[in-house]
Amino acid sequence: MTSTQTVKALAALAHETRLAVFRMLVQAGPDGLTPSALAEALAIAASPLSFHLKELSHAGLIAARPDGRKIYYSANFSAMNELVAYLTENCCGGVACAVDAVTAVCCTP
Secondary structure: OOHHHHHHHHHHOHHHHHHHHHHHHHHHHHOOHHHHHHHHHHHHOHHHHHHHHHHHOOOOOOEEEEOEEEEEEEOHHHHHHHHHHHOOOOHHHHHEEEEEEOOEEEEOO
16 A cells, blocks of 8 residues: 555544444445445434545445445455555564554564
8 A cells, every 4th residue: 555545545534424434334344334224323314424435435445336226335355454554564663563462552572
């Protein structure tokens, strides 16, 4: 992932509603959710939800999949993993490290 792509992804996630939508889609897994399911679960009107879905889609963090008359949105797990990898690639000075499960702090092996 390039620094430009990283900035675009982080900018898309830097909004409370978009972050909530993305997290819900991550929870839903590869099958995804319809906009109506997202709107109901997050108590968001259709118009603003559409805007937020567009922003996440333009950042490459979600994908739309038509299925008959419905559209399912799902998280782009590849892009999510690339973002996390980009953010942590120099963790511990470039040396492989382990994350302490209790504190979630990166520590040298």
